[in-house]
Amino acid sequence: MRTIVVGNVPFGAGSPVVIAGPCAVENAEQTLELARLAKASGADALRGGAFKPRTSPHDFQGLGLEGLKILRAAGDETGLPVVTEVIDVRLVETVARYADMLQVGSRSMQNYPLLVEVGRAGKPVLLKRGMSASLCEWLGSAEYIAKEGNLEIVLCERGIRTGASGEFSRFTLDLNVIPAVHAETFLPVIVDPSHSTGVASMVEHASCSAIEYGCDGLIIEISSGRADAPRPMCDADQAIDPAVLGRIIRFIRDRQEGTRPREWFSASAAYS
Amino acid sequence: MRTIVVGNVPFGAGSPVVIAGPCAVENAEQTLELARLAKASGADALRGGAFKPRTSPHDFQGLGLEGLKILRAAGDETGLPVVTEVIDVRLVETVARYADMLQVGSRSMQNYPLLVEVGRAGKPVLLKRGMSASLCEWLGSAEYIAKEGNLEIVLCERGIRTGASGEFSRFTLDLNVIPAVHAETFLPVIVDPSHSTGVASMVEHASCSAIEYGCDGLIIEISSGRADAPRPMCDADQAIDPAVLGRIIRFIRDRQEGTRPREWFSASAAYS
Amino acid sequence: MRTIVVGNVPFGAGSPVVIAGPCAVENAEQTLELARLAKASGADALRGGAFKPRTSPHDFQGLGLEGLKILRAAGDETGLPVVTEVIDVRLVETVARYADMLQVGSRSMQNYPLLVEVGRAGKPVLLKRGMSASLCEWLGSAEYIAKEGNLEIVLCERGIRTGASGEFSRFTLDLNVIPAVHAETFLPVIVDPSHSTGVASMVEHASCSAIEYGCDGLIIEISSGRADAPRPMCDADQAIDPAVLGRIIRFIRDRQEGTRPREWFSASAAYS
Amino acid sequence: MRTIVVGNVPFGAGSPVVIAGPCAVENAEQTLELARLAKASGADALRGGAFKPRTSPHDFQGLGLEGLKILRAAGDETGLPVVTEVIDVRLVETVARYADMLQVGSRSMQNYPLLVEVGRAGKPVLLKRGMSASLCEWLGSAEYIAKEGNLEIVLCERGIRTGASGEFSRFTLDLNVIPAVHAETFLPVIVDPSHSTGVASMVEHASCSAIEYGCDGLIIEISSGRADAPRPMCDADQAIDPAVLGRIIRFIRDRQEGTRPREWFSASAAYS
DSSP: OOOEEETTEEESSSSOEEEEEOSBOOOHHHHHHHHHHHHHHTOSEEEOBSSOOOSSTTSOOOOTHHHHHHHHHHHHHHTOOEEEEOOOGGGHHHHHHHOSEEEEOGGGTTOHHHHHHHHHSSSOEEEEOOTTOOHHHHHHHHHHHHHTTOOOEEEEEOOBOOTTTTTSSSSBOOTTHHHHHHHHOSOOEEEOHHHHHOOHHHHHHHHHHHHHTTOSEEEEEBOOOOTTSOOOSSOGGGOBOHHHHHHHHHHHHHHHTSSOOOOHHHHHHHHO | OOOEEETTEEESSSSOEEEEEOSBOOOHHHHHHHHHHHHHHTOSEEEOBSSOOOSSTTSOOOOTHHHHHHHHHHHHHHTOOEEEEOOOGGGHHHHHHHOSEEEEOGGGTTOHHHHHHHHTSSSOEEEEOOTTOOHHHHHHHHHHHHTTTOOOEEEEEOOBOOTTTTTSSSSBOOTTHHHHHHHHOSOOEEEOHHHHHOOHHHHHHHHHHHHHTTOSEEEEEBOOOOTTSOOOSSOGGGOBOHHHHHHHHHHHHHHHTSSOOOOHHHHHHHHO | OOOEEETTEEESSSSOEEEEEOSBOOOHHHHHHHHHHHHHHTOSEEEOBSSOOOSSTTSOOOOTHHHHHHHHHHHHHHTOOEEEEOOOGGGHHHHHHHOSEEEEOGGGTTOHHHHHHHHTSSSOEEEEOOTTOOHHHHHHHHHHHHHTTOOOEEEEEOOBOOTTTTTSSSSBOOTTHHHHHHHHOSOOEEEOHHHHHOOHHHHHHHHHHHHHTTOSEEEEEBOOOOTTSOOOSSOGGGOBOHHHHHHHHHHHHHHHTSSOOOOHHHHHHHHO | OOOEEETTEEESSSSOEEEEEOSBOOOHHHHHHHHHHHHHHTOSEEEOBSSOOOSSTTSOOOOTHHHHHHHHHHHHHHTOOEEEEOOOGGGHHHHHHHOSEEEEOGGGTTOHHHHHHHHHSSSOEEEEOOTTOOHHHHHHHHHHHHHTTOOOEEEEEOOBOOTTTTTSSSSBOOTTHHHHHHHHOSOOEEEOHHHHHOOHHHHHHHHHHHHHTTOSEEEEEBOOOOTTSOOOSSOGGGOBOHHHHHHHHHHHHHHHTSSOOOOHHHHHHHHO
16 A cells, blocks of 8 residues: 655554544634644544535535635644645636645546646645446546656545435435445545534444444544534534544544554455 | 517527427537437427437537537528537537527536526526425426526426336336426426436337327437447437328428317416 | 237337226225226326325325226226226236236335246236346346246336435436336336326426337326315325326327437437 | 343343344255354344245245245244244244244234234234334334233344445435334334445444444344355345354353443434
8 A cells, every 4th residue: 555645644554544623624723722632632633614515505614725725724734634625727826825635526536637636736635436437437537646656646435425414414424435445446445424424422333333434534523512613614514523523632642552463454355 | 478589580489399300419410310310300409419418428428519510500401400518617608509409408507607608698497406496496497598688498308317217217207397397487387208217119209198188399319220229329219200200290290280279378377 | 029918908019008097096986987087088098096105104005906997897887997006016906807907016025026927927027127126136026027937018117316306306207217128028018107207297298208208108197177076185296187097098199190200219229 | 121032032131132044045064054054153043034035036945835845944043032933923823833033024023914924923023124214103013012911023124225235235224213112112113234234344343333323132144154144135245254243242241241331322412
């Protein structure tokens, strides 16, 4: 597996990486507070959306450039590398100035001009799986990025849309894809337990479960948990408290130091 | 329902519209030949891809600007308005110079910057449904376009991805969405029987079926049918002959002149 | 294609067959009234459930044997052959005494002991597709029946469960399966527009649409439409009025006598 | 949560239970060998199919009554309680004489006469989720069993059919359903990592993953792993070696004795 370094954080080097932060950058205080909480909980990198792809144009679209600056400042203060989504091919260069890693969202997985541009941006890329994308399509999208010479790609499973989606969870978390990715490519694959469940109380189990399945990390939405904190503007139902984030990270650390050698590499090899 | 005029062709005015043409503009001779065949068969407008969204970056990506010029010339010669897909938000202005109608493809249905830009382009838009998009998401995307002041939007059902997709057809044609669209909005909705079946021999039936379900038109991929013609570079399995296209169009005309009054409007009203 | 004769009604003989009736046999008056209305509207056969498979055991389960008798009497009085569902393998013989055709429901498509028993019952069988059944599984189920020597099988597409199901329609009507069935087997295939839409105002269009796609018939739930009639005990949202049923049947007849020769057989042959 | 005791093995009592054995009882030697291997690996109960629901009637259907006897003997010799599927409502009594737990398979989840009969059989029931069943339908099926007075029901998630099924795994394992079940009912829920992946090399990870997600146990298909052993007659691609089974069971035991208290009960409570 290829090791992808983001800031100073290595993905795919054997130790699962945790990216945490708010769904959206709402203001400087909120983002800085959550960055500190993420850091204190043991997270390796910071996420936060400055450009939010919303189903309706009347919903909060993100703070844009101002959001990027806030995120960058929070990353600098905490020493956490920052990951943020770029939606607009014309803004790749701008976003790349502020972020350590560019995220291509589910809805953009087949935005080929965007993929080409992030392939040229000289930054690592977090490529989310489309809501009903096949593995073949997903890797085809990675190929668009790689073709530009950028092999610093981390894949992210975030749940797919199925007949089961919507009844008790937002999407259907498809963990079976993890060994399939490991068998087909040298790219690391992380999991987003926030969108794939859509339910805050499921996130911890989904996270630990995904780690046991062999994923290379997690990207998790958090909120402060303070009773007086305003409700997040996006995806409030799936944000977890820093305390829960801390438990997830301790689970990962304990497991890394544990007595069970995980022969998951050999299992993936057997698959191919 | 709102009437959307493309060139001189009215969508949603009571008579189903047929857009036909090659999947991709491959060269001037091919496109002109197919434009003439489409015209002779009775088609109302010409389609052809100059920018092709391919799963792999190593596959034919389209002729780009040259393709637009070829398509425009073919449209001018036959008098058919032209519809073509724009993938890159930076090329909306360029594509709008050559096309009478801008197509937003399935993979771009949630490319919000693109939607905003086509909303400002001053041309009618053909908005395809995403492969697993809900009606709510689809109409949300239409709202991005409309919010810019452009209400000239025609929706297009092109099949969705389901557990059944791939066994005998490429996607699952979801005709039930037609009355749902008619109940929820004033926009016309056409059907793409080519992608939704993926099988040339199913296209005729899927077309007539979609017309009976009350759609406002069709967009169909054709090939010349000449024995010595080279195989299309994209989606060859689903292209139909001009003879079949002619049958579909005769079906529509006979039906329009038929003795059965279609009270489908009242059925849609009853749905809401 | 094989012609399957039910009572005196031939399925697959070139003229689409319409089976209509109540979802459930609720009492003698209701069933007889609906049988007469179905007959008057031009239906070829009568449906009605005596054994209803309900998601909850606390919901109305059907009248059982009494329901069979009521249905038989209504069939005898109107001259319509009767189709009814058998759920319990121990009751196949009983149901076969009263029905002209045994229906195997979606939920029973892979009830193999039941399939074997209906294979031995000496009556034609209406085999509904399972809610997420592949064509391969569906035909495998038909094979269980055929293996017992009973080739009098009519298939029925009734909508499949997909990510789209539930938003605006109960299931997703998969009409693409019709030519696939015609290419793979000699069995006729009809469509259930009632369950596949789940919305009464969609049924007419879904019906005409399915006929245009080349299906061999329809099975439709009706209610009396009388203002003072009680609401049906099962699936009330999808039952249509006799007037609508009449329009559907007139559509079929007009089409049969129409000037357009339907070369759908050749299209299906081309598929294989 | 309700504790369901099978033989002497408690489900839902806080310690995940592992059921293991062959897909099908093929002969006495094979079944006894696998029962011993399962026992030696630490399994709590033995599975084996005597009645196999096959897509085609020409495939091996199981040994029937002889298979039950073989399974019972293997269970008696090893001291493992036995779980086996009953497909035919007329054989519930017979199967209940030989088995400690009756399995209702996915294809039978809505075989309501069968559910009523197993509700009366006086034995615990393993109720598998249907291939596209909603949680509501699944619990409705459990209700049919419970209504007969039998509350000894263990649910089993075995993967659902989605657009992703078939590309790299047989079904899509839907672990999100585990906390949903725990929130909605008092019944334990186990996971079948064999069918839900369909790939032997995925089973170990899927198993550990499911345990981390909070399931109450696993049901796993094994083969002997001997180089000279004949290939299993059913589902050979997903059977794992006893060595792998042993690793899964050690994972469970280590975790039970581990330093991390799993507050998964509270997470499920938070969900409701």
